[in-house]
Amino acid sequence: MQAFPFNNQYLTLGETFFRKTRPSPVSNPALIRFNDALADEMGLPMQDFNADDIAAVFSGNVVPDGAEPLAMAYSGHQFGHFSPQLGDGRAILLGEISGAGGASMGLQLKGSGRTHYSRNGDGRAALGPVLREYLVSEAMYRLGVPTTRALAAVTTGEEVARERLVPGGIITRVASSFVRVGTFEYFASRGDVQSIQMLADHVIAQNYPQALEEEDPYAALLQAVTDGQASLIARWMQLGFIHGVMNTDNMSVAGETIDYGPCAFMDAYDHDQVFSSIDHQGRYAYSNQPAIGLWNLTRLAECLVPLIDENIDAAVECAQDILQSYRSSHEDDWLSGMCAKCGLSHVSDEVKSQDKALIEDLLDMMAANHADYTLTFFNLSQLSAQPSDKDRVCTDLFGDQAQFDQWLSRWRERLARETCSDEQRQANMQSINPVYIPRNHQIEAAIRAAEDHDDFSVFHELHEVLESPYVQQAGKDRYMQPPEPDEVVECTFCGT
Ligand code: AMP
Ligand code: MG
Numbered sequence: 001m002q003a004f005p006f007n008n009q010y011l012t013l014g015e016t017f018f019r020k021t022r023p024s025p026v027s028n029p030a031l032i033r034f035n036d037a038l039a040d041e042m043g044l045p046m047q048d049f050n051a052d053d054i055a056a057v058f059s060g061n062v063v064p065d066g067a068e069p070l071a072m073a074y075s076g077h078q079f080g081h082f083s084p085q086l087g088d089g090r091a092i093l094l095g096e097i098s099g100a101g102g103a104s105m106g107l108q109l110k111g112s113g114r115t116h117y118s119r120n121g122d123g124r125a126a127l128g129p130v131l132r133e134y135l136v137s138e139a140m141y142r143l144g145v146p147t148t149r150a151l152a153a154v155t156t157g158e159e160v161a162r163e164r165l166v167p168g169g170i171i172t173r174v175a176s177s178f179v180r181v182g183t184f185e186y187f188a189s190r191g192d193v194q195s196i197q198m199l200a201d202h203v204i205a206q207n208y209p210q211a212l213e214e215e216d217p218y219a220a221l222l223q224a225v226t227d228g229q230a231s232l233i234a235r236w237m238q239l240g241f242i243h244g245v246m247n248t249d250n251m252s253v254a255g256e257t258i259d260y261g262p263c264a265f266m267d268a269y270d271h272d273q274v275f276s277s278i279d280h281q282g283r284y285a286y287s288n289q290p291a292i293g294l295w296n297l298t299r300l301a302e303c304l305v306p307l308i309d310e311n312i313d314a315a316v317e318c319a320q321d322i323l324q325s326y327r328s329s330h331e332d333d334w335l336s337g338m339c340a341k342c343g344l345s346h347v348s349d350e351v352k353s354q355d356k357a358l359i360e361d362l363l364d365m366m367a368a369n370h371a372d373y374t375l376t377f378f379n380l381s382q383l384s385a386q387p388s389d390k391d392r393v394c395t396d397l398f399g400d401q402a403q404f405d406q407w408l409s410r411w412r413e414r415l416a417r418e419t420c421s422d423e424q425r426q427a428n429m430q431s432i433n434p435v436y437i438p439r440n441h442q443i444e445a446a447i448r449a450a451e452d453h454d455d456f457s458v459f460h461e462l463h464e465v466l467e468s469p470y471v472q473q474a475g476k477d478r479y480m481q482p483p484e485p486d487e488v489v490e491c492t493f494c495g496t
Contacts, residue, residue: 002045002047002048003045003064003065003066004044004045004064004065004066004067004095004097004107005043005044005045005066005097005098006064006066006067006068006094006095006096006097007095007096007097007098007104008066008068008095008096009096009104009202009205009206010070010072010093010096010106010178010202011068011070011095013198013199013202014198016073016187016192016195017072017073017183017195017198017199018070018071018072018073018093019070019071019073019115019116019117020068020069020070021069021070021071021088021092021115021116022060022063022069022092023059023060023061023063023069023092023109023112023113024060024112024113024114024123025059025060025061026059026060026061026156026157026158026168026170027156027157027158028156028157028158029055029056029058029059029061029154029155029156029157029170030055030154030155030157031051031052031054031055031058031152031153031154032130032131032134032153032154032155032169032450032456032459033134033152033153033456033459033460033463034046034051034054034058034151034152035138035149035150035151035152038149038150038151038174039151041099041100042097042099042105042107042151042174043097043099044097054152055154058109058151058152058153058154058170058172059109059112059154059156059170060092060109060112060113060170063094064094066095067094067095067107068095069092069093069094069095070092070093071087071088071089071091071092071093071115071116071117072087072088072091072093072178072179072183073087073117073183073186074086074087074088074180074182074183074185074186074249075182075183075185075186075189075248075249076180076181076182076185076247076248076249076250077182077185077247077248077249077296077299078247078249079247079279079281079283080283082185082189083249084186084189084190085117085119086117086182086249087115087116087117087186088108088115088117089114089115089117089118089119089121089123090110090111090112090113090114090115090118090121090122090123090124090125091108091109091110091111091112091115091178092108092109092112092113092115093106093107093108093178094107094108094109094172095107103176104176104177104206104207105174105175105176106174106175106176106177106178107151107172107173107174108172108173108174108175108178109170109171109172110125110130110133110170110171110172110173111123111124111125111130111156111168111169111170111171112170122160122161124156124158124160124168125160125168125169125170125171126160126162126166126167126168126169127155127166127167127168127169127447127450127451128166128169128447128450128451129169129260129261130153130169130170130171131153131169131443131446131447131450131459132260132263132443132447133150133171133173133260134150134153134171134459134463135438135443135446135459135462135463135466136260136263136438136443137149137150137173137257137260138150138463138466138467139437139438139466139469140241140257142466142467142468142469143239143434143437143469144235144432145232145235145236145239145241145257146228146232146235146254146255146256146257147256147257147258148173148174148175148252148256148257148258149173149174149175150171150172150173150174151172151173151174152171152172153169153170153171153172154169154170155167155168155169156168156169156170166451167450167451175252175254175256175258176206176207176254176256177203177206177207177252177253177254177256178252178258179199179202179203179252179253179254180248180249180250180251180252180253180258181248181249181251181253181296181297181299181300181303182247182248182249182250182251183199183253184196184199184200184253184300184303184304185248185299185303187199187303188302188303193306193307196303196304196306196307197307200218200221200304200307203221203253203254204217204221207224207253207254208220208221208224208225210224211224216308216309216318218304218307218308219304219308219318219319219322221304222297222300222301222304222308222319222322223322223325225253225255225297225300226297226322226323226325226326226329227325227329228254228255229251229255229293229296229297229326230290230293230326230329230330230333231255231329231330231333232255232256232257232293233289233290233293233330234290234330234333234334234337235333235337236257236289237286237289237290237334237337238334238337238338238341238432239265239374239434239437240265240266240269240286240373240374240437241257241263241264241265241266242263242264242265242266242273242274242275242284242285242286242289243257243263243284243289244261244262244263244264244275244276244279244284245259245261245262245263245276245278245279245284246284246289246292246293246296248296248299248300251293251296253300261276262275262276262277262278262279263275264440264489265374265437265438265439265440266286266373267372267373267374267439267440267482267483267488268366268370268371268372268373268482269363269366269367269370269371269372269373269376270286270367270370271286271287271363271367272285272286272287273285273286274286275440277490290330290334293326293330294323294326294327297323297326298323301319301320301322301323302319304319305319335352335355335356335359337432338359339355339359340428340429340432341377341380341429341432341433342355342358342359342362342377342380342411342429343380343381343415343418343425343426343428343429344358344414344415344418345418345420347417351414351417354414355414358407358410358411358414361407361410362376362407365398365400365403365404365407366398368400369397369398369399369400369404370399371397371398372397372482374433374434374437374480375397375480375482376394376397377429377433378430378433378434378435378480379393379394379397380394380411380429380433381426381429381430381433382394382426382430383408383426384422384426385412385415385416385422385425386412387408387412391405391408394408395408430470431470432470433470434469434470435469435470435471435472435473435480436465436466436469436473436476436479436480437466437469438462438466439479439481439482439483440483440489441482441483441487441488441489442462442479443462444487444489445458445462445487446458446459446462447459462479465479
């Protein structure tokens with residue numbers, strides 16, 4: 001078999017950054033799904049591998065040549081409280097590969113056994129969360145949101161103890177970096193400025209080489225991460241995505257969505273929706289995500305201050321200016337995305353503030369009427385600039401139809417300022433308002449079929465629908481629908 005083209009850069013940082021750790025073998029690995037397209041993109045030589053070979057590698061039973069597996073050290077603020085010693089407790093980085101254009105792609109097994117950082121954990125993952133992460137991360141990618149990718153999922157043939165015994169699984173994820181805000185915090189909390197600098201240099205080299213052209217590369221790094229996060233969270237908000245556990249150890253410095261745990265897409269719009277049953281205070285509620293993004297970035301800024309300027313006051317001022325830019329950058333990203341969802345292109349500052357009011361009124365009305373977020377925008381994308389019978393598809397989602405009709409009239413008045421044709425506007429709207437999102441009750445159905453009946457067909461069909469989220473597919477209408485009352489999933493933290 002040909003070797004994987006590993007080019008392991010993280011390893012060169014030295015053993016204060018990680019512990020070398022081999023995956024613990026599992027008894028009976030079986031492949032659930034392999035992402036051939038991603039493997040191709042990574043240049044993985046899979047032609048000689050059959051399904052058993054793939055399962056052997058992506059369960060950790062066979063470590064491919066050139067892999068130098070390790071568990072990364074990190075700390076993190078969890079629900080606002082600092083934990084100095086977290087780290088990869090159930091994840092192992094096999095190695096990194098230089099993808100197309102030299103971009104780094106790290107390859108990590110999750111659920112592959114205990115590591116130095118496992119504390120009391122078993123180092124394993126349950127099948128349910130593996131399937132959830134596979135579905136949601138790949139759907140995010142297809143929706144156009146920066147994210148870690150899923151390369152492979154396997155069952156282990158072993159059970160893991162959660163609230164009860166459940167089947168075990170392992171997911172292989174791919175990221176342009178597995179460095180988290182918490183990785184910087186690990187060294188900052190130990191007063192190890194030299195390691196912070198090595199880590200910053202590593203992140204710049206791998207993810208932000210353009211920062212090297214700036215007068216202060218470390219300030220440029222903070223700015224780049226800040227801009228990336230502002231834009232990433234705007235994308236989440238535009239799609240109704242709730243991450244669920246935005247602890248600093250679950251925020252990638254590469255601007256990718258990472259660590260899919262108790263995450264979910266909203267069905268009915270609710271500004272304050274919380275999905276994770278362990279988030280009692282609503283810290284990571286939908287509407288709180290932009291503010292939490294800034295809170296986490298502030299923790300990163302604190303770590304980078306010693307690198308930005310020898311004069312600490314000057315460094316703090318510089319970092320504060322960068323953090324200041326987050327709010328307006330996020331707001332701009334959010335508003336332009338929401339306007340696009342409504343078919344509005346920016347015309348002037350005056351119209352911009354009216355557009356914002358128009359969008360906020362729509363969201364308020366959706367909340368008051370429990371209207372489905374995704375369906376509302378999808379249906380709006382089908383409407384013409386002139387009232388027609390089609391309006392009903394949208395109006396029907398709102399109990400207070402007269403109020404919604406009034407909003408439609410305002411929207412149409414605003415559309416009159418647009419210059420593109422009605423068809424073009426509809427096409428533009430349909431290209432960003434998804435038909436399908438990974439709805440929580442459908443993910444749950446896929447997990448139940450797999451866990452309870454060893455039937456992965458529900459998972460595969462859902463995955464296939466989500467490969468083209470912006471294209472309405474014949475016979476797949478049920479994937480567009482929100483849950484019936486008895487299908488609503490109340491708890492998403494079960495057994496991560
Ligand atoms: P998470 O909630 O997945 O972001 O994990 C928070 C921390 O707990 C990380 O350091 C994980 O590696 C660790 N962790 C979570 N689950 C396990 C497990 N089953 N075994 C060992 N460590 C775990
Ligand atoms: Mg995590």
